[in-house]
Amino acid sequence: MTPAEIAPKDRLIVALDLPSVDAAEAMIARLGDSVSFYKIGYQLAYAGGLPLIGKLADRGKKVFADLKMHDIGNTVTRGVESVAKLGATFVTVHAYPQTMKGAVEGRGSASLKILAVTVLTSYNDDDLHAAGYRLSVSELVEARAQQAQVIGVDGLVSSPEEVGSLRKIVGHQMSLVTPGIRPAGAASGDQKRIMTPGRAITAGADYLVVGRPVVEAADPKAVADAIHAEIVQALG
Numbered sequence: 001m002t003p004a005e006i007a008p009k010d011r012l013i014v015a016l017d018l019p020s021v022d023a024a025e026a027m028i029a030r031l032g033d034s035v036s037f038y039k040i041g042y043q044l045a046y047a048g049g050l051p052l053i054g055k056l057a058d059r060g061k062k063v064f065a066d067l068k069m070h071d072i073g074n075t076v077t078r079g080v081e082s083v084a085k086l087g088a089t090f091v092t093v094h095a096y097p098q099t100m101k102g103a104v105e106g107r108g109s110a111s112l113k114i115l116a117v118t119v120l121t122s123y124n125d126d127d128l129h130a131a132g133y134r135l136s137v138s139e140l141v142e143a144r145a146q147q148a149q150v151i152g153v154d155g156l157v158s159s160p161e162e163v164g165s166l167r168k169i170v171g172h173q174m175s176l177v178t179p180g181i182r183p184a185g186a187a188s189g190d191q192k193r194i195m196t197p198g199r200a201i202t203a204g205a206d207y208l209v210v211g212r213p214v215v216e217a218a219d220p221k222a223v224a225d226a227i228h229a230e231i232v233q234a235l236g
């Protein structure tokens with residue numbers, strides 16, 4: 001899907017980082033028609049949230065299963081085969097060659113899209129060096145993007161800071177999905193590579209992932225609506 005084909009409303013993916021299915025359902029009800037795309041990650045998935053993927057899909061919502069798989073290739077293949085039956089639009093794996101190859105094999109011809117997490121947005125160069133890497137964040141993101149493209153992965157997760165260089169590498173063949181989004185004045189929390197929604201879209205991001213600034217807001221719907229307005233303005 002080229003950027004022009006993505007509905008502006010679908011560009012905001014709200015992370016349902018909440019402790020229970022009841023809490024997630026309450027948030028979904030509060031957000032109503034303002035949000036069309038949700039992300040289910042560790043916290044909700046491990047609290048019984050996986051069946052919510054199919055329920056949301058049945059209600060016309062899109063779901064990003066942010067499971068960040070990383071295991072031997074065969075295990076990833078079988079895991080992705082199972083996720084492909086849940087009704088999600090996206091699933092994440094870490095951007096290691098064996099892992100990505102396993103995921104592409106597991107996806108087969110299913111409609112599920114595989115996203116490779118390049119370098120987590122909570123990492124900066126110092127964090128990477130502390131983890132034993134010699135490359136900078138930008139170097140590692142680019143190297144992993146090139147590998148992902150060759151392997152046939154459908155999209156990349158990176159910070160918006162890398163989107164410009166990633167577009168030059170992968171063109172519009174791969175979706176660029178960016179967490180690390182912070183509306184002006186919002187607390188960064190543990191995110192280290194951040195950008196505002198408008199700047200991320202201008203930089204070329206296809207999808208923006210936003211969790212705490214929405215789900216911890218006093219008025220989540222108002223924050224989601226404001227992010228949408230910023231996205232639409234940036235799209236011109």
Ligand SMILES: O=c1ccn([C@@H]2O[C@H](COP(=O)(O)O)[C@@H](O)[C@H]2O)c(=O)[nH]1
Binds near residue numbers: 117189209
């Ligand atoms: O590199 C990554 C990959 C995934 N995430 C996920 O996105 C959301 C961001 O939440 P915020 O509250 O807006 O920080 C969260 O679910 C992460 O697991 C990421 O942040 N960075």
